[in-house]
């Protein structure tokens with residue numbers, strides 16, 4: 001009898017294995033290159049989320065195919081094509097930098113493959129696209145949060161630092177300018193930098209002569225760290241506020257004492273995370289990596305779980321979880337999703353409407369300052 005049962009159990013197992021169909025999700029990240037920290041931290045968060053959930057409601061296993069684009073637009077586009085044409089993925093997660101996501105989006109759109117970027121905040125990433133969604137807020141919101149915050153603290157004149165090579169930085173600068181001048185603030189000037197620059201002597205000297213009360217830095221962390229250092233070295237005393245792209249551990253590692261007081265808008269701070277979903281994620285993250293859970297990993301986890309949730313809805317509707325149109329429709333209709341980074345609602349444009357946090361560098365660490373909710 002015992003033997004018979006085990007034969008039956010083994011047969012059932014084989015049958016269910018034959019029925020379970022692997023569902024592939026492609027991931028495009030800058031795992032190497034100048035912004036490798038963006039890709040690495042995304043991937044770390046993704047691993048936590050994957051360990052927590054890697055089977056769909058019907059038992060189908062999920063497979064992640066992660067490709068490195070080295071932070072390059074052309075490579076991001078090539079990786080996207082490969083995932084669609086060769087790997088036949090059902091959905092794509094990525095990229096981080098808006099410029100790279102913008103290189104991927106038309107390809108996803110053309111092949112009707114649902115794409116979700118966890119971290120790209122430039123409005124143009126999703127604009128006019130039916131198959132591109134994001135798990136993060138957009139820069140007009142982030143820029144306004146920063147502008148309103150510093151203005152409310154009595155800092156009424158600003159200089160903006162824009163990285164002319166990044167769509168993210170150009171868009172965020174525009175958003176800050178708009179909200180800050182609407183508040184009544186005055187923009188004294190804008191100085192331009194390029195990704196990869198190391199010498200900012202000309203720009204920091206210009207800022208020194210303008211005497212702003214606040215400096216809005218809209219680029220990424222590698223340039224932010226050096227820029228602030230060089231500004232302090234020539235005697236610029238005004239505080240800095242940046243966006244999500246600048247608040248990385250490397251900012252403190254390279255910036256040292258110069259970046260004390262550096263404020264920036266971000267998606268998540270574990271100190272402010274109260275939900276059960278966020279707590280479970282943070283606990284697993286600490287256990288695996290023995291460090292603070294950052295916003296980038298949390299966003300990647302949310303984007304991944306949003307894809308799984310959309311696939312599970314397809315199953316509940318009697319459709320295949322590999323049905324790209326169905327997955328996309330459900331992704332675009334994500335409502336009240338309990339994410340690690342907060343409650344996520346996707347609007348008609350495919351953008352997430354959600355809260356932002358403001359952090360500051362204090363005693364060599366990122367400290368939490370405030371949470372700002374979107375207007376209803």
Ligand code: PHE
Pocket residue numbers: 038096097098099119120121122168244245246295296
């Ligand atoms: N928001 C940035 C962009 O769109 C990417 C980013 C997000 C970087 C979050 C760091 C943290 O380019």
